[in-house]
Amino acid sequence: xxxxxxxxxxxxPFGRTEGVTGLQQGVHAAKDALGDAEIDxxxxxxxxxxxxxxxxxxxxxxxxxxxxxxxxxxxxxxxTGGSALISAYTxxxxxxxxxxxxxxxxxxxxxxxxxxxxxxxxxxxxxxxxLMLTTQFFAMKIQRYMHDYGISSDTLALVAEKAxxxxxxxxxxxxxxxxxxxxxxxxxxVSDPLTKYMFCSPAEGAIALVLCRxxxxxxxxxxxxxxxxxxxxxxxxxxxxxxxxxxEIERGPSPxxxxxxxxxxxxxxxxxxxxxxxxxxxxxxxxxxxxxENGFCKDGDQEKLLHDGDTxxxxxxxxxxxxxxxxxxxxxGASGLRQVYENVLQLRGRxxxxxxxxxxxxxxxxVYGAPGLSACTIITN
Amino acid sequence: xxxxKPIADHxxxxxxxxxxxxxxxxxxxxxxxxxxKMSNQHEKVELxxxxxxxxxxxxxxxxxxxxxxxxxxxTFEPYAIGYIVLPGEIMVESRLVGVDPKDLxxxxxxxxxxxxxxxxxxxxxxxxxxxxxxx
Numbered sequence: 001x002x003x004x005x006x007x008x009x010x011x012x013p014f015g016r017t018e019g020v021t022g023l024q025q026g027v028h029a030a031k032d033a034l035g036d037a038e039i040d041x042x043x044x045x046x047x048x049x050x051x052x053x054x055x056x057x058x059x060x061x062x063x064x065x066x067x068x069x070x071x072x073x074x075x076x077x078x079x080t081g082g083s084a085l086i087s088a089y090t091x092x093x094x095x096x097x098x099x100x101x102x103x104x105x106x107x108x109x110x111x112x113x114x115x116x117x118x119x120x121x122x123x124x125x126x127x128x129x130x131l132m133l134t135t136q137f138f139a140m141k142i143q144r145y146m147h148d149y150g151i152s153s154d155t156l157a158l159v160a161e162k163a164x165x166x167x168x169x170x171x172x173x174x175x176x177x178x179x180x181x182x183x184x185x186x187x188x189x190v191s192d193p194l195t196k197y198m199f200c201s202p203a204e205g206a207i208a209l210v211l212c213r214x215x216x217x218x219x220x221x222x223x224x225x226x227x228x229x230x231x232x233x234x235x236x237x238x239x240x241x242x243x244x245x246x247x248e249i250e251r252g253p254s255p256x257x258x259x260x261x262x263x264x265x266x267x268x269x270x271x272x273x274x275x276x277x278x279x280x281x282x283x284x285x286x287x288x289x290x291x292x293e294n295g296f297c298k299d300g301d302q303e304k305l306l307h308d309g310d311t312x313x314x315x316x317x318x319x320x321x322x323x324x325x326x327x328x329x330x331x332x333g334a335s336g337l338r339q340v341y342e343n344v345l346q347l348r349g350r351x352x353x354x355x356x357x358x359x360x361x362x363x364x365x366x367v368y369g370a371p372g373l374s375a376c377t378i379i380t381n
Numbered sequence: 382x383x384x385x386k387p388i389a390d391h392x393x394x395x396x397x398x399x400x401x402x403x404x405x406x407x408x409x410x411x412x413x414x415x416x417x418k419m420s421n422q423h424e425k426v427e428l429x430x431x432x433x434x435x436x437x438x439x440x441x442x443x444x445x446x447x448x449x450x451x452x453x454x455x456t457f458e459p460y461a462i463g464y465i466v467l468p469g470e471i472m473v474e475s476r477l478v479g480v481d482p483k484d485l486x487x488x489x490x491x492x493x494x495x496x497x498x499x500x501x502x503x504x505x506x507x508x509x510x511x512x513x514x515x516x
Binding site for chain 1: 412439466472476509
């Protein structure tokens with residue numbers, strides 16, 4: 001079986017772009033990735049893509065070219081991009097095709113997401129009575145976590161402060177102004193204990209990646225990175241999950257734990273091998289909990305790690321070096337691929353002002369999506 | 382007096398002076414479910430009225446559709462929600478009433494109640510379940 005390389009990366013800047021559809025942003029990212037790999041759309045043998053609110057990815061062929069390739073749409077909420085990537089990885093690994101594309105894009109209206117109960121197998125009253133908001137879930141999960149493991153509101157604010165600081169070093173980020181910790185703490189309470197500046201917002205943006213057989217990588221780039229592992233898992237029994245009218249009393253691990261373990265096993269690597277990580281930070285509590293769910297620290301250690309700056313760009317394990325969802329916003333279909341885009345830049349040593357020092361060699365990414373699934377990847381030089 | 386009508390028929394015993402949530406129990410595994418599941422393998426059960434608060438938050442902005450509890454951000458009133466552990470049964474998500482959010486504490490004792498939520502087109506009060514602190 002062939003290993004898989006990432007040889008082209010493309011982006012449409014995140015945030016708000018009036019007058020440009022989500023699909024057009026996807027096309028922009030696809031062309032950017034083709035340019036990065038110095039190939040044409042004609043060279044692409046297959047594609048996977050998805051958005052949650054901006055249309056069918058395969059309709060991009062109208063803009064990119066009617067080459068007749070298989071172009072499959074994927075939909076896995078926040079893990080849509082991760083699912084597209086895993087599908088592309090498997091397709092190359094299987095030997096079916098040599099080179100292909102994974103693309104994710106989105107464009108959401110302003111304000112919190114509104115979910116449809118029937119879409120996820122729930123009854124209408126659950127949404128009608130105001131219990132079906134992702135913001136509530138994130139708030140309640142971190143509320144309990146803070147109680148159990150002694151995490152302070154100050155630490156929540158430190159996560160957001162870091163996100164905006166990193167975003168200010170990223171020309172493609174939506175939020176590019178640093179925001180001070182006290183301002184974050186004192187901003188409007190949205191869902192206790194999370195304030196306005198601790199949450200990401202639904203937004204717009206697109207990412208495309210060109211993947212090929214590892215042995216072909218040198219044809220396209222002098223700096224290939226290799227997708228060593230990619231895994232996706234759905235929720236196990238006892239997981240504290242979004243959109244749950246009830247939950248088991250017996251508490252268990254989240255789907256992230258299983259996805260992360262599978263990813264490390266597939267890569268044959270340990271946490272000590274990872275030089276930079278992108279962990280889903282839909283709000284600052286999520287980044288804190290995902291640090292331990294992905295095995296990078298013990299529950300409760302985050303309080304000290306954040307205060308010591310260990311997850312800063314120059315820290316022991318830099319986390320969300322591009323500003324994460326908090327600074328980039330959340331275009332659902334694109335976020336998982338944005339993390340991999342950032343990791344590729346970091347391993348190429350081309351992340352500019354936010355470059356992780358010391359020549360990073362291995363990078364990790366993690367996304368979590370409703371109603372309870374996680375996707376993780378590891379890439380290396 | 383205004384007519385009162387449950388928002389859904391199968392969620393709680395009603396009318397009642399001491400309402401209970403209606404769940405179901407899998408007769409093979411013993412697992413509890415709420416709302417109840419309908420199958421030969423499930424029996425309907427009335428859930429415990431009291432439990433402990435597992436976690437909570439406050440909804441401080443007006444939700445979008447399908448929320449039917451108002452559409453005006455100016456008149457919207459924040460509401461608390463949480464999960465309550467019903468011992469030996471299941472943990473249920475619920476609106477929390479009769480308590481100032483600043484007094485909410487994880488592990489506090491809560492009790493189920495039924496309260497008016499919003500009026501329907503016929504002018505009836507749609508009733509929902511909620512949990513309130515045990516005095």
